[in-house]
Amino acid sequence: xxxxxxxxxxxxxxxxxxxxxxxxxxxxxxxxxxxxxxxxxxxxxxxxxxxxxxxxxxxxxxxxxxxxxxxxxxxxxxxxxxxxxxxxxxxxxxxxxxxxxxxxxxxxxxxxxxxxxxxxxxxxxxxxxxxxxxxxxxxxxxxxxxxxxxxxxxxxxxxxxxxxxxxxxxxxxxxxxxxxxxxxxxxxxxxxxxxxxxxxxxxxxxxxxxxxxxxxxxxxxxxxxxxxxxxxxxxxxxxxxxxxxxxxxxxxxxxxxxxxxxxxxxxxxxxxxxxxxxxxxxxxxxxxxxxxxxxxxxxxxxxxxxxxxxxxxxxxxxxxxxxxxxxxxxxxxxxxxxxxxxxxxxxxxxxxxxxxxxxxxxxxxxxxxxxxxxxxxxxxxxxxxxxxxxxxxxxxxxxxxxxxxxxxxxxx
Amino acid sequence: xxxxxxxxxxxxxxxxxxxxxxxxxxxxxxxxxxxxxxxxxxxxxxxxxxxxxxxxxxxxxxxxxxxxxxxxxxxxxxxxxxxxxxxxxxxxxxxxxxxxxxxxxxxxxxxxxxxxxxxxxxxxxxxxxxxxxxxxxxxxxxxxxxxxxxxxxxxxxxxxxxxxxxxxxxxxxxxxxxxxxxxxxxxxxxxxxxxxxxxxxxxxxxxxxxxxxxxxxxxxxxxxxxxxxxxxxxxxxxxxxxxxxxxxxxxxxxxxxxxxxxxxxxxxxxxxxxxxxxxxxxxxxxxxxxxxxxxxxxxxxxxxxxxxxxxxxxxxxxxxxxxxxxxxxxxxxxxxxxxxxxxxxxxxxxxxxxx
Numbered sequence: 001x002x003x004x005x006x007x008x009x010x011x012x013x014x015x016x017x018x019x020x021x022x023x024x025x026x027x028x029x030x031x032x033x034x035x036x037x038x039x040x041x042x043x044x045x046x047x048x049x050x051x052x053x054x055x056x057x058x059x060x061x062x063x064x065x066x067x068x069x070x071x072x073x074x075x076x077x078x079x080x081x082x083x084x085x086x087x088x089x090x091x092x093x094x095x096x097x098x099x100x101x102x103x104x105x106x107x108x109x110x111x112x113x114x115x116x117x118x119x120x121x122x123x124x125x126x127x128x129x130x131x132x133x134x135x136x137x138x139x140x141x142x143x144x145x146x147x148x149x150x151x152x153x154x155x156x157x158x159x160x161x162x163x164x165x166x167x168x169x170x171x172x173x174x175x176x177x178x179x180x181x182x183x184x185x186x187x188x189x190x191x192x193x194x195x196x197x198x199x200x201x202x203x204x205x206x207x208x209x210x211x212x213x214x215x216x217x218x219x220x221x222x223x224x225x226x227x228x229x230x231x232x233x234x235x236x237x238x239x240x241x242x243x244x245x246x247x248x249x250x251x252x253x254x255x256x257x258x259x260x261x262x263x264x265x266x267x268x269x270x271x272x273x274x275x276x277x278x279x280x281x282x283x284x285x286x287x288x289x290x291x292x293x294x295x296x297x298x299x300x301x302x303x304x305x306x307x308x309x310x311x312x313x314x315x316x317x318x319x320x321x322x323x324x325x326x327x328x329x330x331x332x333x334x335x336x337x338x339x340x341x342x343x344x345x346x347x348x349x350x351x352x353x354x355x356x357x358x359x360x361x362x363x364x365x366x367x368x369x370x371x372x373x374x375x376x377x378x379x380x381x382x383x384x385x386x387x388x389x390x391x392x393x394x395x396x397x398x399x400x401x402x403x404x405x406x407x408x409x410x411x412x
Numbered sequence: 413x414x415x416x417x418x419x420x421x422x423x424x425x426x427x428x429x430x431x432x433x434x435x436x437x438x439x440x441x442x443x444x445x446x447x448x449x450x451x452x453x454x455x456x457x458x459x460x461x462x463x464x465x466x467x468x469x470x471x472x473x474x475x476x477x478x479x480x481x482x483x484x485x486x487x488x489x490x491x492x493x494x495x496x497x498x499x500x501x502x503x504x505x506x507x508x509x510x511x512x513x514x515x516x517x518x519x520x521x522x523x524x525x526x527x528x529x530x531x532x533x534x535x536x537x538x539x540x541x542x543x544x545x546x547x548x549x550x551x552x553x554x555x556x557x558x559x560x561x562x563x564x565x566x567x568x569x570x571x572x573x574x575x576x577x578x579x580x581x582x583x584x585x586x587x588x589x590x591x592x593x594x595x596x597x598x599x600x601x602x603x604x605x606x607x608x609x610x611x612x613x614x615x616x617x618x619x620x621x622x623x624x625x626x627x628x629x630x631x632x633x634x635x636x637x638x639x640x641x642x643x644x645x646x647x648x649x650x651x652x653x654x655x656x657x658x659x660x661x662x663x664x665x666x667x668x669x670x671x672x673x674x675x676x677x678x679x680x681x682x683x684x685x686x687x688x689x690x691x692x693x694x695x696x697x698x699x700x701x702x703x704x705x706x707x708x709x710x711x712x713x714x715x716x717x718x719x720x721x722x723x724x725x726x727x728x729x730x731x732x733x734x735x736x737x738x739x740x741x742x743x744x745x746x747x748x749x750x751x752x753x754x755x756x757x758x759x760x761x762x763x764x765x766x767x
Contacts, residue, residue, distance in 0.1 A: 052602040053582055053594050120495030127533045127687070182494060182690045184630045200608040203632075204529065205690040207494060221530045221585060223605035223613040 004174060005272065006111075008297040008323070010094075010102025014113045016122050016179035021272040025193035026171045026231050027282050027304040028253060028263035029292040031347065033311060033333070035164040035260045037063050037140070041252035045168070048251045049230065054222020057133045060229035061168040061252040067317065068139035071167070072132035075215040076296065079112065080320070082124050083298070086115035091298055093324045101273065103290055104297065104325040111300025112176060112213055123176045125211035133218070155312060156330075156371070163310035166260070168252060169216040169229035170295065170303030171195050173272065177208035177217045177228070192265055193304070194231035202226055213299040236265070236353070238387075246386050247353040259348035264355065279356040281343050281384070282306075289340050291332040293322035308333050335370040341397050342382040350393045354384035365398055457482045457677065458702045459507035459514060466508055466515045468641040471652040476517055479506040484679055486694035491554050492629045496692025499683040503539075503696070509659065509703055514669050516541060517654045518679060525646035526684025527569035530585040535684040536570035539644070539653050542678040542698075543667030545625060553678045553697045555626045563667040564624040564632070565640045567653045569684065571620045572644050579615035620644070621655055625665055629691070637663055659703070669703050677701045 002018045005011075045061040062071045070076060083091060091109035098106060116123040141162060148160030171188075175195045178186040185201035186208060188194070197208065197217065202225040208217040209226055217228040232250035234240060240248050248254070253263040264282050267275035277283045285306070286292045292306035309318045311330045318326035336344060342359045362379035369375070379398040386392045460479050467473045481504050488498030500520050508515040518539050526537045543563045544551055551560035583589050596602050606613035611622065611634040621640040626632045639661060644653035659669045669675050676698040682688035702708075 051595050053591075053597070054603075056582060056589070056591065120490065120493060122493050129533050130531045133532055180494075182492075182630055183632065199604040200610050202605065202610065203612055203690070206532075206535075207690065209532070219532045220605075221532075221580070222582070223603050223610070224529055225605040225610060225612060227604075 001117075005101075006174065006300060006302050007101050007273065008104065008294050008302050009111070009300065010098050010104060010106035013111050013174075013300055014117070015174045016113075019272045020188075021173070021268045021270060022188060022190050022193035023268060024191060024265040025173065025268050025274075025304055026236065026263075027266050027286070027306065028261060029282060029285050029306045029308070029347075030166050031260040031308045032163055032165065033260075033308055034258050035063065035166055036258050037065070037164040038257060039063055039137070040255050040257055041166065041261070042136075044251040044255040045229075048232070050227075052222070054220045055227070057130075057136075058218045058220065058227065059136050060216065060218075061166070062136050063164050063166045064137065065140050065142060065162050066165045066321075067144060067162070068142045069137065069165075071136040071138075072128035072215050073135065073138060074132065075128065075213075076321075078126055079124070079213045079299065080296075082126065083110055083112065083115055086110055086118055086124060095324075100287065103287070104293075104323045107298055107323075109298060111298065112211070113174075113179070113300050116211070121211065122179045123211040123213075125176070125180070125213065127206060127210045128215060153312070157314050158312040161310075161313050163313055165295075165307075167214065167216070167295075168305065169195065169231065170214055170301065170305045171229075171231055172304060173302035174300065175212070176299070176301050177212040180207040180211035181205075182207060189233070192231070192233070192236050193268070194233050194236065195228070196230055196233070197226055197228055199223070199225055199227070213296065213301065214303070243352050246388065248351050249353055254348075254351045256348050262347045262354075264353040277356075279358070281346050281354055281357050284343055284357075285340070289332050289337065290325055291329050291336070291340065293325045293329050296321060297323045335373060335375045338376070338378055338380065341377065342380045345382050345395045345397055346384050346393070349395055350384060352386050352392045354392060355387050356385045356389075358383045358385070362396065454699055455482055455484065456674075456700045456702055457484075457505055457507055459509045459516075459704060461704055462508045462510055462515075466510070466513075466654070466656065468515075468654055468656045469643050471517060471643060471645045471654040472647055473654075475508070476506055476654075479508050479517075481506045482699075484696045484699060486679065486681060486696050489680075489691050489693050489695050492691055494691050497682070497686075497688055497694040499686040499688065500681040500694040503679050503681060505679065507701065509669075509671065512658060513656050514659050514703065515654060515656045516677070517652055518681075519650055519652040520681055521649060522646070522651050522683060523649050524685045525569060525651070527573035527646075528580070529570045529684075530580050533687075535687055535689050536568050536682070537651060537684045538566060538568045538682040538688075539651070540564050540566040540680045541655055542680070544676055545665050545667055547668055547675075550676055550698065553695075555629050555632065557628045559627070561625055561627045561665065563665065564626060565642075565655050565657070566622045566624060567620060567642055567644050567655065568622070569644065569646075569651075571617050571622075574615070574617065575620055575643075623666075635665070637661070637666065639666075669701075671703045672706055673703060674706050674708075675701045675703065 001014050003012050004015045004019045006013050041061050042063055050058045064071050087110040094106040096105055112123040143160045143162045145160045153160055171194050183201055185198045204224040206219050206226055209219055217226045219226050235248040235250055238245045238247045249263045253261040266280055266282050267277055269275055278288050292308055294303045294306055309322050309326050309329055311334055339359055346354055360381040362381055364376055365379045366377040379396055381396050383391055384393040458480055464475050466475050483502050483504050485502045486500055504519045506517045528534050529536050545561040545563040549560045551557055551562050556562035600607040618638045619641055621642040623635045623638050623640045624632055625635055640657045642655040644651055678698045679696045680693045682693045
């Protein structure tokens with residue numbers, strides 16, 4: 001058992017293995033505020049990787065309606081409940097943010113790794129049943145309360161609410177699946193931090209299924225092994241001919257019609273901290289603006305998919321799901337800084353992974369009032385660069401508009 | 413952690429002096445009777461010679477009726493994560509041999525035959541024998557160690573079911589399933605485990621017994637040589653499994669046996685209904701396995717010597733007397749410690765042999 005630093009918790013924690021940071025870490029930002037649950041991501045993944053016999057109930061990417069939906073059913077509340085049973089009332093955070101390496105404060109409760117020792121395991125967990133895996137989109141669009149039918153809703157928080165949560169493997173910095181495997185058949189790639197199950201060594205013990213709190217390793221009865229999201233590693237490696245050797249976003253990211261996803265790689269230091277890289281759009285949104293937050297950071301795995309929390313959802317729920325950074329993140333999102341307004345334009349404008357960006361100032365085009373505060377909008381231009389430093393994309397904050405001439409009015 | 417009740421506190425305080433008394437008594441007895449501890453507690457399974465053919469596809473064959481049996485207690489595995497097991501408290505083992513082969517049967521009570529791993533949370537009953545893979549060494553019974561490998565023969569109820577009923581398809585598992593078709597059906601790339609030669613993935617098995625090697629936790633590896641035969645059957649709420657293999661296959665890394673010599677064998681049983689798999693199992697340490705009558709004095713010291721055993725020849729009387737004098741002092745220290753923590757008095761090595 002090693003002692004490792006988890007910046008999302010602002011403290012050291014127990015983990016089975018010593019830190020071994022990859023040089024680059026797979027990471028993504030999802031804007032829950034914009035998702036329309038069309039499941040295009042889900043189907044893109046399904047039709048790429050999990051269309052074979054034995055994989056019928058396997059959805060490496062899924063979108064579920066919160067708070068009632070879940071794939072597998074109740075995955076999050078079950079693990080939260082296990083933690084609560086192991087350490088009643090103890091899952092609290094200190095209020096004080098502790099600088100860039102403890103941006104959300106310090107978690108005072110038990111992680112799944114802390115609690116695992118009490119049950120003779122590397123981490124606390126449970127194995128979902130067939131029934132729990134059977135309904136990936138159960139409770140779709142089911143809201144909390146029906147009050148809106150009579151009264152309507154108002155911001156900042158809706159009385160009647162639901163939201164869509166997009167989920168795939170978090171390719172965690174401290175993966176619970178990896179530490180759970182008694183055979184060491186799971187590994188985290190040095191080059192991109194993608195976590196994979198070695199299909200040659202796996203013996204289907206399902207300890208990864210049991211101990212991944214996000215329940216993203218899945219058992220395949222057809223091969224009697226567990227499989228999981230592979231982070232579309234051939235694309236991230238740049239093996240796809242389309243990008244001519246440059247890293248490419250995963251299938252689920254690249255197809256998103258709602259443009260809610262931005263995926264890439266962040267540079268890591270040998271000690272596991274993120275290289276200071278404010279021109280990387282992921283680093284900028286996650287570490288500089290703190291607009292995007294990890295999903296259930298208290299589990300302790302240091303997940304690498306980050307979410308803009310849905311701004312209409314009651315804050316206690318969001319603080320439980322995304323940690324104490326939820327209020328600040330929503331503030332940063334609803335009234336984004338001038339630079340953030342530009343970076344937000346980079347979502348889904350390219351299949352190539354954007355490694356850095358540059359903003360060129362434009363004219364001020366508007367001034368609006370957001371929650372009593374003024375927000376200026378500038379038509380800045382943002383340029384995204386690839387791994388080789390070449391320009392991939394150039395977009396403006398204000399989407400250009402074109403008027404169709406009369407002579408083409410009814411043409412396509 | 414639950415708060416300790418006053419009763420538990422009282423018990424803890426009583427336990428320490430009791431343990432000391434027992435230890436003193438044991439030391440005196442050791443001194444008086446000149447017996448080697450631990451060694452004398454290790455039971456011996458004696459393989460009986462047979463001239464009758466031993467079927468490997470019928471675990472309940474009558475040939476086993478007259479074979480000497482030994483009851484071996486099992487305990488939950490609590491040496492390495494993941495801990496678990498404990499649902500099966502003992503196995504009854506028997507052994508036979510003929511000119512060519514060694515046969516071992518293992519039998520235990522189990523109210524359910526768990527022979528499917530189709531469900532996400534379904535696990536298979538299983539049983540395994542463990543031998544030293546190097547005739548010159550007795551490895552740790554805990555899956556061996558680097559340089560001291562163990563050879564493991566594992567029977568799995570699910571492989572038995574595959575052989576008897578066929579590998580279940582999706583429609584076998586979920587009869588109301590409808591699938592239009594699978595793109596790329598038959599392309600091995602889409603079943604990567606099978607494509608990579610994972611021994612768990614094939615739909616048929618060369619033998620119902622998997623032959624494996626390990627050199628410590630997490631190193632279990634299926635061997636290229638799959639020469640162990642056998643089968644299991646569940647009858648009257650009991651599993652019985654028979655294993656058979658050539659006495660001396662002459663291949664490095666495989667257990668080898670000689671008649672009238674002693675080997676070591678350890679046992680493990682998995683109860684699928686309890687979620688047992690991998691390290692979550694009921695286990696026993698190595699016991700000695702005599703292949704026919706063995707002149708014990710001649711072989712025990714130079715050959716099998718399970719961990720924790722002690723060489724003969726130590727002046728036990730003197731040691732007993734010294735222990736008798738020293739232990740009361742240790743007892744004083746123990747009592748002080750016990751007021752704060754008495755969570756685990758037993759050692760795993762001893763716990764295995766408590767009846």
